[in-house]
Amino acid sequence: MNFKNQTILITGGAQxxxxxxxxxxxxxxxxxVIADKHKETANIAQKFxxxxxVCDVTQEEQINSFITFAEQTFGAVHCFISNAGTIFVDPDHVASASNKTWELSxxxxxxxxxxxxxRLLPGMLDRKYGYLVNTASAAGLLYQIGDAPYSASKAAAISFSEGIAISHGDEGIRSSVICPQYVASNLLGFSNPQDAKNLEGLLSPEVVAEKVFEAMCREEFLILPHPRVQKYLSKKVADYDRWIDGMRKLKKKSIDKRGSAKPLDILHLV
Incomplete structure (x- = not known):
């Protein structure tokens, strides 16, 4: 797929x-055209x-306004990359996060x-072309120990993306879901992408973007910037009980070595 002269919208596009x-x-x-809650979003976009x-993606009317802005600027939208997100931490047990946290996730x-x-699918179906890309997470495939709301919602995002591909793949609609593992971004508290060099398995946003771009050019559905996620997923599917046992051992190892099993503790062990 060639993206030259195509109109691509990206949420969470300022960071x-x-x-x-x-x-x-x-x-x-x-x-x-990017959307982000960052007040300097327009200036950031201008640099490239x-x-x-500026958009709050949890509000449907704001996403609609963002898309209308892009259509008025460039015409039909060819590709939408839905990318905003954040992480949480379970205060105690797996269901201990507040209802507010679960709802926000x-x-x-x-x-x-x-x-x-x-908003976009009806027009894409009329044109018999469109590409809808959703950023989920390896946590949606494998589970993030210490963050049940994040893991569950990312699993739902993967399922919805599958629905797009299954329901409309024969009608000219392309769908991909991006499932990175750990990325050296502000989301995990890394202000310098070079931090990715210091931890095995931690990729910089630039490396992830390059891998995603290459996979989108091939129109791959499941995009795994971290190759080892495919290996973990294969083991999970092959023997679910053994995989769960392995995850329990990873949690115990994190508690023994780092004193807790929060997401950033797990990062240092995988």
């Missing part, structure tokens, strides 16, 4: 993976030759994909 993707697609000749729009990790698809 982390979203920013690196925005810069990559802009460099490849695409018309890039794109357009920016769903509103941030699932509904923006639904809102964008609801």
């Amino acid at each position: 982390g993976i979203g920013l690196s993707l925005s810069e990559k697609f802009s460099n490849m000749g695409a018309n890039v 030759g794109g357009f920016g729009y 769903w509103k941030l990790h699932v509904m923006p994909h639904v809102y964008a698809t609801r």
